[in-house]
Amino acid sequence: MELDLVLTNTQIMLPSKGLTPGQIGIHDGRIAAIAEPGLALRAKETIDCQGLWTLPGVIDPHVHFGFGSPETDFQTESRFAALGGTTTVLSFHRSADIRESFEPVRERAERQSCIDFGFHFGITSHLHVETLQEISRRFGVPSYKLYMMYKGAAGLSKGFTDIDDGLLFAALRETAKIPGAVLGVHCENVEVIPLLRDPLRAAGRDDLKAWNEQSPDFLEAENVHRVCYFATKTGTPVNIVHLSSREALNEVRRHRLSPDAPPMYVETCPHYLFLNDESPAGTYAKVNPPVRGQADVEAMWEGVLDGSVTTIGSDHVPRKRATKDKDIWAASNGFPGTGMILPILLHEGYHKRRVPLETLVKVASENSARIYGMPGKGSVEIGKDADLVIVDPELEKTVDPATLESNSDYSPYEGMTLKGWPVRTLVRGRTVALDGRITEEASRSPGGRFLRRLHP
Template sequence: MTKPLDTLLTNTLIYLEGKGLVPGKIGILKGKIALLGDHNQDMPAASEVIDCQGLWTLPGIIDPHVHFGFGNPDTDFQTESRNAALGGTTTVISFHRSTDLRTSFESIKAIAANQSCVDFAFHFGLTSRLHVDTLEEVSRRFGVNSYKLYMMYKGAAGLSKGFTEIDDGLLWGALLACKKIPGATLGVHCENVEVIPWLRDPLRAEGRDDLAAWDEQSPDFLEAENVHRVCYFAGKTDTPINIVHLSSLEALNEVRRHKQDGRKSPIYVETCPHYLFLDKYSAAGTYAKVNPPVRSQRDINAMWEGLCDGVITTIGSDHVPRKRETKDKDIWSASNGFPGTGMILPILLHEGLHKRQIPLSTLLRASSQMPAQVYGLKGKGSISVGNDADLVIVDPDLKKVVDPTLQESNADYSPYEGMELTGWPVRTLIRGRTIAIDGQITESAKQQPSGRYISRL
C-alpha cells in the first residue's frame, strides 16, 4: 500500500487476538485500520504520526449496558459519552424505553447523534404486550436486535414505575417474538421481587441502614431463582438469552447447570465491574447501592472464575449518571445505580491484570471481542485490518486516584472515588480520531462529537 495514511501509530505494543502484545505500527485511513506492521517495517507517510512511547494499544472497550438519559435527559449523551471516552470505552449500547417504541425512537437517536463522541447503539426495553406485538416492526425499522425484560418490575414493584403488564406471560411472549428476529438476543434482569418485601420489612424495622442490608433484602437465591426461570423458558423456545448484570455465585451456578442440558440456543452472561471489585462492606455505602446488590467476596471471586472459564460472556457497566444528592440518603431511600462506563478498563487492569494476574486476553475478550460478537457490532471489538480504528493507548503502570470532578459525567460522585488504581488509558481514538488524551476530552471532540449510530439489522 502506497497511499498516504491519515494517522500512523508507532513505537507501541499492539494487542492482537491469539498473539497477545506485539511490537508494531498501526496505519489508519478513513477511520479504518489500513495496515498493521512490525516495529521495523517501513510504512507509508501519514498526516499525523503518534509516538506511543512503548505503551500498549488495545481495542476500544465496548460497553453493552448503559442508561444514558437517566441523569439529565437533555445532555446525558454529551456528558456520559465523554466519561466513556476518558476511560477507553469507544462504543456503548444504551437502553431505550417508552410507551410506544414506534414513535419515540427517532428523537432519542437524533439527540445521541448530535451529542455523543463515541459510537452508540440501543437496546429496547420491553414492558408491555404492545412492545412484544410490534417487536419485529420496530427492530427492522430501527436496526435494533437486542432487548431487555425487567423481571424485577413485576407486580407492586412494577406498578410503582407505571408498569402493569410484566409477568411470566410477557417473558414467554418476548422469547417467542425475539426468536423470529435474525441475530436477536433477549436480556433479562433477574430478581424475584415478589419475595423482597418479606425480607426487607424486618430489616427496616430493626433500623438497618447499611449497604449489607441491601444485599440481605435481595439475596443471591432470589437472583438464582429468576435465572433458572428465564433459562428454563428460553430452553423451551430455543431463544438466545442474556442474563444481564449477574452478581452472585448461586446465580452463576444456575447458568452452569442449564448450559449442561444440551440446549441449542446460547445463554450469554454479563457481569459488571462493580461485581468484580466492590462488596457489601464497601466504604462507598449508598454510592454503591445498585440492583442486583453488590455482594460478598465469595461472589466477587466467582465472577472472576466465570470470566476466566468463559461462562461470563461480557462486561457492562450498568452506568446510571444521577447526582450525588440522590444517593446522600438512607439505604432504603437512596437511588439505585451509579456511573461506571469510564471505569471498566481501569478496574479490569487494576484488579484483574495486576492483582489477580488474569490474562489480558481474558479481559479483552469480555470487554471488546464478545460484546461486538454478541450484539452484531460489525467492524468493532478487535485490532485487525478493515475494522474501525477504535483504539485505546494504555499506560499499564500509571497510578491515578479516582476523582469524579475529572470524569465529565453528570454524576458528581463515584463509588470508586478516592481509590488509587494502576493502569489507565492515556489516549482514546474513535475511528482514528483522537477524542481524549491525558485525561481530557479534546476541543475538537467537544465542538464536533461525531459519534455514529450503529444499525444491527
C-alpha cells in the same frame, strides 16, 4: 496509499497473538495496516506511543444514558466513557410506544455523543412484543431487555402493568423469530423481596449489607433458572445481564449443559468484580442486584477466567450525589461507571489477580462485538474501525469525580487509586480523549455514530 495516521512504537493487542510490538496504519477511520516495528509507513500524521499498549476500545453493552439529565446525557456520559477507554456503548431506550419515541432520542444522541453508540429496547408491555419485529427492523435494534424486578406492585409503582411470566415467555418467543436477536433479562424475584426487606427496615438496619440481605443470591438464581428454562423451550438466545452471584452463575452453567440449550450469555459488571457489601462507599454502591459478599466477587472472577462470564457492562446511571445522600432504603439505585471498566479490569484483574490481558479484552470488547452484531468493532484487525485505546499499564491515578465529565458528581470508586489507565482514546482513528481530557475537536464536533445492527 498515504495513511491518515500511524501509531508507531507500541505493543498491539492482536487476536490470538497477545501483545505484539508493531505499528498500526489508519485510513478513512479504519485499520488499514498492522506492520512490524521499523517498517516505513507513509502517513499524514505519526504518533509515537512510547512503547505503551494499544488495545481495542472497550464496548460497554449496558448503559442508561438519559437517566441523569435526559437532554444532555449523551454529551456528558460519552465523554466520561471516552476518558476511560470506552469507544462504543449500547444504551437502553424504553417508552410506552417505541415507534413514536425513538427517532428524537437517536437524533439527539448523534448530535451529542463523541463515541459510537447503539440501543437496546426495554420490553415492558405486550404492545412492545406485538411491535417487536417492526421496531427492530425499522430502527436496526436486535437486542432487548425485560425487567423481572418490575413485576406486580414494584412494576405498578413505575407504571408497568404487563410484566409477568407471560410477558417473559411472549418476548422470548418473539425474539426467537428475529435473526441475531438476543433478549437480556434483569433477574430478581421481586415478589419475595418485601418479605425479607421489611424486617430489616423494622430492625433499623441502614447499611449496604442490608441491601444484599433483602435481595439475596437465591432470588437472583431462581429468576435465572426461569429465564434459561423458558429460553430452552423457545430456542431463544438470552443474556443474563448484570449477574452478581455464584449461585446465579451456576444456574446458567447448569442450563448450558442441556442439548437443546440456545446461546446463554452472562454479563457481569465492574462493581461485582471490585466492590463487596462491606464497601465504605455505602449508599453510593447501592444497585440492583446488590453488590454481594467477597465470595461472590471471587466467583465472578472465576467466571471471567473460565469463560462462563461473557461480557462486562457498567450498568451506568448518571444521577446526582443528592439522590444517594439518604438512607439505604431511600437512596437511588445504580451509579456511574462506564469510564471505569478498563481501569478496574487493569488494576484488579491484570495487576492484582494476574488475569491474562487477552481474557480481559475478550470480555471487555471482542465478545460484545460478536454477540451484539457489530462486526466492525471489538478487535485490532485490518478492515475494522480504528477504535483504539493507548494504555499506560503503570500509570496510577486516584478516582476524582470532578475530572470525569459525567453529569453525575460522585463515584463509588472515588478516592481509590488504580493502576493502569488510558492516555489516548481514538474513535474511528480520531483522538477524542488525550491525557485525561476530551480534545477540543471532540468537544466542538462530537462525531459519534449510531450503529444500526439489524438491517431491513
